[in-house]
Amino acid sequence: MSDIDFDxxxxxxxxxxxxxxxxxxxxxxxxxxxxxxxxxQEKQERKKYEVEYKVYSIEEIEDFQNKEIEHVANxxxxxxxxxxxxxxxxxxxxxxxxxxxxxxxxxVTKEAGVIVDAQKLPKLIKVEDFCCDICCDSGDxxxxxxxxxxHRFCKDCYSQYLTQKIKVEGECRNIQCPSDAxxxxxxxxxxxxxxxxxxxxxxxxxxxxTYVDDNIFLHWxxxxxxxxxxxCKIHDSDLQRLxxxxxxxxxxxxxxxxxxxxxxxxxxxxxxxxxxxxxxxSETANWISVNTKECPKCKASIExxxxxxxxxxxxxxxxxxxxxxxPWSEHGNQWYTCNRFEEKTSVDARxxxxxxxxxxxxxxxxxxxxxxxxxxxxxxxELYEKTExxxxxxxxxxELSWIEVQFLKEAVETVVQCRNTLKWTYxxxxxxxxxxxxxxxxxxQRDLEMAVEQLSELLEEEIKPNRIAELKQRxxxxxxxxxxxxxxxxxxxxxxxxxxxxxxxxx
Amino acid sequence: xxxxxxxxKETERLMAEPTPxxxxxxxxxxxxxxxxxxxxxxxxxxxxGKFKLELFLPEEYPMSPPKVRFLTKxxxxxxxxxxxxxxxxxxxxxxxxxxxxxxxxxxxxxxSDPNPDDPLANDVAQEWKTNKEKAIATAKEWTEKYAK
Numbered sequence: 001m002s003d004i005d006f007d008x009x010x011x012x013x014x015x016x017x018x019x020x021x022x023x024x025x026x027x028x029x030x031x032x033x034x035x036x037x038x039x040x041q042e043k044q045e046r047k048k049y050e051v052e053y054k055v056y057s058i059e060e061i062e063d064f065q066n067k068e069i070e071h072v073a074n075x076x077x078x079x080x081x082x083x084x085x086x087x088x089x090x091x092x093x094x095x096x097x098x099x100x101x102x103x104x105x106x107x108v109t110k111e112a113g114v115i116v117d118a119q120k121l122p123k124l125i126k127v128e129d130f131c132c133d134i135c136c137d138s139g140d141x142x143x144x145x146x147x148x149x150x151h152r153f154c155k156d157c158y159s160q161y162l163t164q165k166i167k168v169e170g171e172c173r174n175i176q177c178p179s180d181a182x183x184x185x186x187x188x189x190x191x192x193x194x195x196x197x198x199x200x201x202x203x204x205x206x207x208x209x210t211y212v213d214d215n216i217f218l219h220w221x222x223x224x225x226x227x228x229x230x231x232c233k234i235h236d237s238d239l240q241r242l243x244x245x246x247x248x249x250x251x252x253x254x255x256x257x258x259x260x261x262x263x264x265x266x267x268x269x270x271x272x273x274x275x276x277x278x279x280x281x282s283e284t285a286n287w288i289s290v291n292t293k294e295c296p297k298c299k300a301s302i303e304x305x306x307x308x309x310x311x312x313x314x315x316x317x318x319x320x321x322x323x324x325x326x327p328w329s330e331h332g333n334q335w336y337t338c339n340r341f342e343e344k345t346s347v348d349a350r351x352x353x354x355x356x357x358x359x360x361x362x363x364x365x366x367x368x369x370x371x372x373x374x375x376x377x378x379x380x381x382e383l384y385e386k387t388e389x390x391x392x393x394x395x396x397x398x399e400l401s402w403i404e405v406q407f408l409k410e411a412v413e414t415v416v417q418c419r420n421t422l423k424w425t426y427x428x429x430x431x432x433x434x435x436x437x438x439x440x441x442x443x444x445q446r447d448l449e450m451a452v453e454q455l456s457e458l459l460e461e462e463i464k465p466n467r468i469a470e471l472k473q474r475x476x477x478x479x480x481x482x483x484x485x486x487x488x489x490x491x492x493x494x495x496x497x498x499x500x501x502x503x504x505x506x507x
Numbered sequence: 508x509x510x511x512x513x514x515x516k517e518t519e520r521l522m523a524e525p526t527p528x529x530x531x532x533x534x535x536x537x538x539x540x541x542x543x544x545x546x547x548x549x550x551x552x553x554x555x556g557k558f559k560l561e562l563f564l565p566e567e568y569p570m571s572p573p574k575v576r577f578l579t580k581x582x583x584x585x586x587x588x589x590x591x592x593x594x595x596x597x598x599x600x601x602x603x604x605x606x607x608x609x610x611x612x613x614x615x616x617x618x619s620d621p622n623p624d625d626p627l628a629n630d631v632a633q634e635w636k637t638n639k640e641k642a643i644a645t646a647k648e649w650t651e652k653y654a655k
Contacts, residue, residue, distance in 0.1 A: 134569055134603045136516040151604075161603055164570040180604040 049494035053232035081187035113185035118148035151179035172206035223252035265493035296349035373423040384412040552646035556654030572601035584632035593627035
């Protein structure tokens with residue numbers, strides 16, 4: 001099952017015990033939402049470029065937490081509230097908590113801010129002759145509360161204090177007794193008792209958020225308004241060797257490593273580098289390429305916006321001829337004309353010029369293809385929307401069933417997905433050293449690209465009701481082929497990453 | 508808005524039982540604004556100096572800490588040119604159980620025991636760490652010049 005050999009054994013991961021259950025569930029959950037062809041694929045072995053992961057809802061995370069809390073409370077024999085505080089202090093590492101607790105109970109509980117052998121949970125009561133240290137109100141009939149540390153404050157001050165901590169400071173698992181230098185943690189039950197429903201809701205969602213944030217194997221799905229979290233046992237160090245692409249239950253497909261949308265087969269570090277370069281460079285680079293030449297000495301880009309061919313670089317004061325790029329000093333008395341094109345010095349200057357131009361052009365080669373696929377994917381989607389309306393009309397006017405007109409939707413999805421993959425192959429290739437491996441990669445890239453373009457072309461064909469069956473056949477055949485080509489490319493790239501077969505350069 | 512009971516009580520107590528070397532007097536027109544004077548602690552570089560501070564109790568007090576600032580120029584690694592003070596209980600270690608009195612006492616302690624490892628005024632802290640004698644001499648000089 002596991003092609004990717006992360007050293008799971010070393011991890012202090014929290015799901016250790018129940019890990020296998022989750023695996024099985026993930027298989028089944030997943031199947032509900034897929035159609036038949038994909039079920040068949042799912043049953044097959046996991047592909048080299050795929051990683052194991054599981055999507056959790058907030059409720060599932062809460063359930064899981066409650067189970068863990070109950071378990072710990074049973075083992076050490078304390079209130080669930082206290083077990084929860086301990087677990088949060090240990091960032092849900094149950095094994096470590098129990099081990100350390102058994103060894104050094106006093107130290108551990110002190111550090112975590114819990115008094116576990118407390119006889120009862122905090123309650124609001126009226127104490128005779130009470131004076132609140134915060135508001136200085138005193139009397140016999142003031143409701144007040146103290147945690148197991150005994151520091152007593154009135155109900156109003158307490159709830160104001162908690163609300164301030166939760167709403168203003170965004171605190172949750174670290175809210176301490178209001179007393180000076182007392183580190184006893186206010187438990188969930190007490191908070192529920194003292195704050196408004198709205199604040200309590202905020203408190204629990206902060207708790208969940210910290211839980212996910214603390215756990216390096218859990219990330220929130222980055223899609224707007226999506227509340228699922230994805231679990232994937234990938235370390236940062238693995239990211240040089242694989243691209244952990246996951247698909248949330250909301251449908252958003254993203255990279256677990258960096259949170260960006262799916263960027264297979266390009267690894268995260270190159271993606272970051274590439275995006276950064278594109279942000280800075282692309283438009284400027286295009287313009288520079290068309291409109292400027294470089295100073296033969298200092299390589300500053302120069303735009304000639306008028307005047308004669310006798311150029312003086314503003315930066316390094318080098319004087320040269322705009323036509324032959326050779327040094328101006330060799331032009332002697334023949335001012336403003338240049339017949340020295342073949343002189344050695346000017347040939348050298350042009351060589352060096354073309355080398356630096358070549359670098360720019362190489363970048364533009366990859367960038368333009370990258371940008372083209374991004375743009376085409378958008379156009380394909382737009383085209384599909386138009387086609388879909390047409391298909392709906394056709395469905396009404398002809399004998400076709402709904403299911404029969406669905407093939408276009410799937411084909412468009414395939415095209416868009418493959419264009420996304422192709423897009424990132426160009427970013428990947430930009431950083432690849434030119435060698436035999438790269439040639440193979442580019443062959444795969446070319447095959448996929450050709451297939452995708454053919455399929456994309458098919459989608460543009462005019463749809464005639466009487467020839468729809470034939471079109472469907474061609475589209476379906478081509479889609480299968482395209483998917484296959486994508487798999488080949490991804491498999492090979494993933495395998496190469498695993499074997500460190502690719503040599504990266506810093507162009 | 509009426510002044511909370513807590514502030515009234517604290518003010519009364521500050522007046523009735525003043526702490527040696529510390530005085531805090533509220534403005535008549537704004538009872539949340541205090542004129543503070545702290546004497547330089549004996550044995551410190553600030554001995555003999557009288558340092559003026561301003562203290563303001565924000566709306567959220569005591570849930571939020573008071574705002575305190577030195578008005579007298581002082582050479583101290585945890586106090587910057589504008590008189591801002593780097594002190595944990597004025598920030599994340601604030602507890603509503605702290606009072607004006609405890610805050611001012613902590614500031615007095617900070618004068619006896621500067622902490623150059625958690626500096627606010629970087630150049631002063633650097634001097635304090637590399638050439639303590641010279642730093643203390645400068646602090647004394649400033650005390651003479653500005654705090655008397």
